[in-house]
Amino acid sequence: MNLLKDAWIPVQQAGLMEKITLQQLLCNEKQGELCLPRDDMEFACLQLLVAITQVLFPPADKAQLVQRLKQPLTRSEYDDGCEGKLDWFDLDHPETPFMQFRGVNAKELTPMDKLMAGVADGTNKTFVNPQGLIEGLCAGCVSIVLYNTAYNCPSMGGGFKSGMRGSTPITVLIRGDNLSQTVWHNVLTAASLKREMPCYEPSDITLPNYIEGLRKDSKLSASTIGLAKGLFWQPARFELAPIEGEGVCSCCGQNLPLYTGFKKEKFSYTIEGVWPHPLSARTFTIKAGQKEEKFPSFTTSQPSWVHLAKLVVDKDNGKEGYHPAPVITQLKSFGAKRLNLMVGGYRNNQATVLERRHEMYSLASDWQENTSLVDELITLAQEYKKALRKALYLFGEGVKDSFAGAGVNLTDQYEAVFYQSTEQLIQDTLAEISYTQPSSALDSLSSSLKARVTQLFDQAIFPYRQEPKMLKALASSRRLLNKYLKDLEPHGGNHE
Structure with missing residues (x-):
């Protein structure tokens, strides 16, 4: 054949x-x-x-x-x-x-x-x-x-x-x-x-x-x-x-x-050295003046959109960064209006395949001139996830010599739920946002993520609300969550 x-x-x-x-x-x-x-x-x-x-x-x-x-x-x-x-x-x-x-x-x-x-x-x-x-x-x-x-x-x-x-x-x-x-x-x-x-x-x-x-x-x-x-x-x-x-x-x-x-x-x-494959992005770090490159892979159960900035954004802060796949760079140079992207790969443990991924993303018009916004959007979503994790961690662990925690680990479980429940929201925002005037879309995304994080926190702590010994843990973790959410609120007009 x-x-x-x-x-x-x-x-x-x-x-x-x-x-x-x-x-x-x-x-x-x-x-x-x-x-x-x-x-x-x-x-x-x-x-x-x-x-x-x-x-x-x-x-x-x-x-x-x-x-x-x-x-x-x-x-x-x-x-x-x-x-x-x-x-x-x-x-x-x-x-x-x-x-x-x-x-x-x-x-x-x-x-x-x-x-x-x-x-x-x-x-x-x-x-x-x-x-x-x-x-x-x-x-x-x-x-x-x-x-x-x-x-x-x-x-x-x-x-x-x-x-x-x-x-x-x-x-x-x-x-x-x-x-x-x-x-x-x-x-x-x-x-x-x-x-x-x-x-x-x-x-x-x-x-x-x-x-x-x-x-x-x-x-x-x-x-x-x-x-x-x-x-x-x-x-x-x-x-x-x-x-x-x-x-x-x-x-x-x-x-x-x-x-x-x-x-x-x-x-x-x-x-x-690293051969620059046309269909792969490359991440890099600079150590002792030497640039060390590698290809990104799925190393955790986090969804593919978490990696999206590494795949389409060209970023270099002098210490580390990433280059998009050459086919993406070429499309950007051609001034393509919209990007329909397929992302695939495996997650493995040595020779064993744990999971396979094959997902599709769409980036709205003008993405090629504003790829840094993809990085900003993904970072924003990740910050809301961190707020949920930190509040649940405090609730589970407590503070030594101050109050006892619930003694349960809820962080990993609810991180997975957060990713599952926000997947479509992230995809829709990437596909519909105005990359030249993104403020209203980012504000809407922030509001939706805040509501989802609050809902998940309430869901996680619900079984413990009637236990008197949990009152301090409940109050302290909610106060911490509210502080993080307040810090993440948009401060108006900074994205235009």
């Missing part, structure tokens, strides 16, 4: 699911919405489509990118982009199979479920995966899984390397009006590549490492890793076992030849 020639992209249109080719998608011969049983698989499929399009059909400038958003590729343009690269995307190539290495040394085959995040090891797998999800995979689905494992998942444990962006990075993608537009919205022009990757040259002919090979224990500088190598970096030595027969793919549900196992082998190397 070859990703440039064969039908492997699972789409649904008018309620019917089919697989289409990359040529049909980019030449606008067929369209549809991605259709797979898991949102992270759809997200990975979209990332793979973007990576292939970026490497094969990079637009020279904004004018050419806008043209490709409006007009599909011709068949001759498609063939020209694929020339010389068909072997890169052949899943069963005898020497350089897609995202694999030949000659992997393994005594036994590993079941396919080890390739899909959270199926074999996830603590919540019972609730999110249909039974028998990954007993056997067709060529199209296993290509998506290989790419997802290489770029989005934690490593398989000791001796296995994480992907180019480290373990479980957050990925951002810009959503278009249809699938092909979404792909093109996330492709960088040559000018954007040169700005984000100073070592990039339009004549870049670096090869993916599964094509070029990689010596064990080798050391590479991120600055020497070209576009194709960076977008198709395989961090682990995997090799699919030969197909043994046909059956129903446990992912897409079609009756096709299936892969049921693979070989894996530990392999060490070192990459020095």
Whole structure:
């Protein structure tokens, strides 16, 4: 199966699911919405489509990118982009199979479920995966899984390397009006590549490492890793076992030849520095005059909007800050009015996936000139959450030699409730706020958050209101809450 020639992209249109080719998608011969049983698989499929399009059909400038958003590729343009690269995307190539290495040394085959995040090891797998999800995979689905494992998942444990962006990075993608537009919205022009990757040259002919090979224990500088190598970096030595027969793919549900196992082998190397992936923001700190960068990830159960400022805001206070993903920077430079953003990733504990995220956000017109407002809005919401936590902490712990607390920890429980109950409020504010005249929207948000925090505090302390020994704790914690809420009240007209 070859990703440039064969039908492997699972789409649904008018309620019917089919697989289409990359040529049909980019030449606008067929369209549809991605259709797979898991949102992270759809997200990975979209990332793979973007990576292939970026490497094969990079637009020279904004004018050419806008043209490709409006007009599909011709068949001759498609063939020209694929020339010389068909072997890169052949899943069963005898020497350089897609995202694999030949000659992997393994005594036994590993079941396919080890390739899909959270199926074999996830603590919540019972609730999110249909039974028998990954007993056997067709060529199209296993290509998506290989790419997802290489770029989005934690490593398989000791001796296995994480992907180019480290373990479980957050990925951002810009959503278009249809699938092909979404792909093109996330492709960088040559000018954007040169700005984000100073070592990039339009004549870049670096090869993916599964094509070029990689010596064990080798050391590479991120600055020497070209576009194709960076977008198709395989961090682990995997090799699919030969197909043994046909059956129903446990992912897409079609009756096709299936892969049921693979070989894996530990392999060490070192990459020095950070490669600026087009779909990832980067946070940084400056220590002893040196800039240390990393990719943000979901490390707690906090919702995705908590991280949103890191994903779209360019901030540098001299000690730390963050840079948005290059695709976001490009869209800002184009003066796009509205941003429809997809955010995805996993939360993990070492090799175990604890949770998966796939959410959508919309930023209203003029966001690109006022991204600092996103930071301000999120900080405001977080301050209200802190007010609730501090008041409940005082209620639970009390003050030594003054009054006893309730002896219960309510802070974590009600922080989770706060996030759940304010998610839609935050999303609506981001989508509807006037980024040039935000005062009234921020005042309204502040009022809504104050009401919600007061309600949650009352809900938390309600069972203790009739206990005389709790009166001091109740009064003191409420007084503290009111003080924090008073301090957070808008002071008028400072946002214009």
